[in-house]
Amino acid sequence: MLMSKKQCQTTKRSGEPCHAAASDTGFCFAHDATKGRERAVARRNGGLQRTTPHVADVALVPKETRSIESVMMILDYALQESLALSNGIQRGRLLVSIAHGYIEALKVGELEQRLNAVEHTLQLRKAAKQQQDQSHKGRFGR
Numbered sequence: 001m002l003m004s005k006k007q008c009q010t011t012k013r014s015g016e017p018c019h020a021a022a023s024d025t026g027f028c029f030a031h032d033a034t035k036g037r038e039r040a041v042a043r044r045n046g047g048l049q050r051t052t053p054h055v056a057d058v059a060l061v062p063k064e065t066r067s068i069e070s071v072m073m074i075l076d077y078a079l080q081e082s083l084a085l086s087n088g089i090q091r092g093r094l095l096v097s098i099a100h101g102y103i104e105a106l107k108v109g110e111l112e113q114r115l116n117a118v119e120h121t122l123q124l125r126k127a128a129k130q131q132q133d134q135s136h137k138g139r140f141g142r
């Protein structure tokens with residue numbers, strides 16, 4: 001059998017020789033004992049690249065968050081980004097946390113609406129009373 005000098009010297013578990021290209025050490029990147037640290041870095045970088053795909057449009061996130069509506073936009077963005085993550089306990093927890101955020105925002109939003117309705121009603125009553133007082137003065141005042 002013709003063995004290339006540049007082929008990895010490792011015999012794999014299956015008994016077959018490793019066909020990967022070897023460096024000066026005689027081993028390929030995967031089988032070179034001196035490359036452990038580099039392999040770890042490469043794995044970490046690969047992992048980082050896998051966990052950070054942007055799927056949602058960052059432009060949808062408001063520059064300033066001053067209303068329930070903009071909070072909702074951030075939640076929408078976070079939800080889209082989370083759905084693209086690999087399935088697991090962490091993503092599950094994140095989704096539950098986002099759902100909780102939606103509930104809080106909806107609650108505060110509803111309270112705000114109800115408060116606005118109450119304030120509007122009070123203003124209408126005040127205006128009606130002022131009108132009543134003026135017409136009363138008009139009839140009985142001097």
Ligand SMILES: [Zn+2]
Pocket residue numbers: 008009010018019020027028029030031
């Ligand atoms: Zn090899």
